[in-house]
Amino acid sequence: MDERVHPEVRRIADEIDTMEIRGAATIADAVARALRTQAQESDATDPETFRGELRAAARTLYETRPTAVSLPNALRYVLRGMSSTTVEGLRQNVVDSADEFCARLERAQSDLGQVGANRLRDGDVIMTHCHSTDALACVEAAVEQGKHIEAIVKETRPRNQGHITARELHEMGVPVTLIVDSAARRYLNDVDHVLVGADAVAADGSVINKIGTSGLAVNARDRGTPIMVAAQTLKLHPGTMTGHTVDIEMRDTEEIIDDETLAELGNPTVKNPAFDVTPPRYVDAIVTERGQFPPESIVILMRELFGEGTTEPWVE
Ligand code: RUB
Structure with missing residues (x-):
């Protein structure tokens, strides 16, 4: 553990790791705020030490979960704001960039919603x-806008994030039907849109999202149900423009089965991938704050936003 990293930043890193803080946008917001805290609490007396502390904090946050690209995109945004030659100036740079990032994130989500x-x-x-x-x-x-919307919500095993969705939709006044994941195909006939988010969108328009998204998209296409991905531009993965692939997180098997039951079964191998890749041909539209895009054309927006190359967030 890097001693330069502030305890509050470590706490946020732990909460991302254990998924108390989860979901790509929420993670991005949390890491920007964590860098802000690191900057505010720093007692570095020279700019190089200050920059070193911020890079160490960024690395600790980056190493929590590998798939949501919003995390390194957030770190990059905040660290790139560091332009001053004094410690006080750098501190202000980080605070301003983090605040700007969080405000932009909120605005992007509301524009995308429209x-x-x-x-x-x-x-x-x-x-x-x-x-x-x-x-x-x-x-x-x-x-x-006054539209009546109803929702069929997949529970999303093993972590049941569908329960959060069901509660939030209920709070919006949307009638909810909760189903087990394997019932999805049965109910697709009753559905006008499949609506999911994204942890990352690759340059070829592939969508990386919670495990089970790709199977749902294939089934929806088979039934002729449109598949809409809501992903603000923070989810675009710049590295995929230069041939990098997206790392799919493998989580602890205890999320699926406890050790005792596993032993009763003769200790089979258990796999617990957290995400999967939906190829662009199964996606009808990627909805961003900059408008909606067919997945195949998302790379044009990526080039405009990121240019051609990117580095690790903490590399200068
Ligand atoms: C969350 C997940 C969400 C995306 C988008 O996975 O796959 O669909 O992160 O969320 P986990 P948002 O629960 O493993 O983090 O639109 O809130 O960014």
């Missing part, structure tokens, strides 16, 4: 997978 809401008609039924604040922003905006 775009997504335009795709939803009065009386539509959506099917959700996992819990996505970007996806729910679309429903919320549609409800605010």
Whole structure:
């Protein structure tokens, strides 16, 4: 453990690791605030020590979970703001960049919600997978436009993020039907849109999201149900423009089965991937705060936002 990292930053890193803080946008917001805290609490007396502390904090946060690209994108945004030559100036740079980042994130989600809401008609039924604040922003905006929306919510084993979705939709006044994941195909006939979020969107338009998204998308395509991905541009993965692939997180098998039951079964191998990749041909639209895009054209937006190359967030 790097002693330069402030205890509050370590606490946030732990909470991301254990998923008390979870979901790509929420993680991004938390890490930007964590860097802000690191800067505010730093007692570094020279700029190089200060920069070193911020880079160490960024690395600790980065190493928590590998898939949501919003995490390194947030770190990069905040660290790139460091331009001053004095410690006080650098501290102010980080505070300003972090505040700006969090404000932009909130604004992007609300703008994206308006775009997504335009795709939803009065009386539509959506099917959700996992819990996505970007996806729910679309429903919320549609409800605010006076549209009646109903939802079929997949529980999303093993962590049951569908329960969070069900509760939040209920709070918006949206009638919810909760189903087990394996019942999704059975209910797709009753659905007008599959609506999911994303942890990362690759340059070819592939969508990386909670495990089970790709199977749902294939089934939806088979039934002719449109698949809409709500993903603010923070979810675009710049590294995929230069050939990098997205690392899929493998989580602890205890999320699926306890050791005692596992032993009773003769200790089979257990796999617990947290995410999967939905190829672009199964996605109808990626809804961002900059408008909606067919997945194949998302790379144009990526080039505009990120240029051609990126480095690790803490490399200068
Ligand atoms: C969360 C998940 C969400 C995306 C988008 O996975 O897959 O669909 O992160 O969420 P986990 P948001 O629960 O493992 O973090 O739209 O809120 O960024």
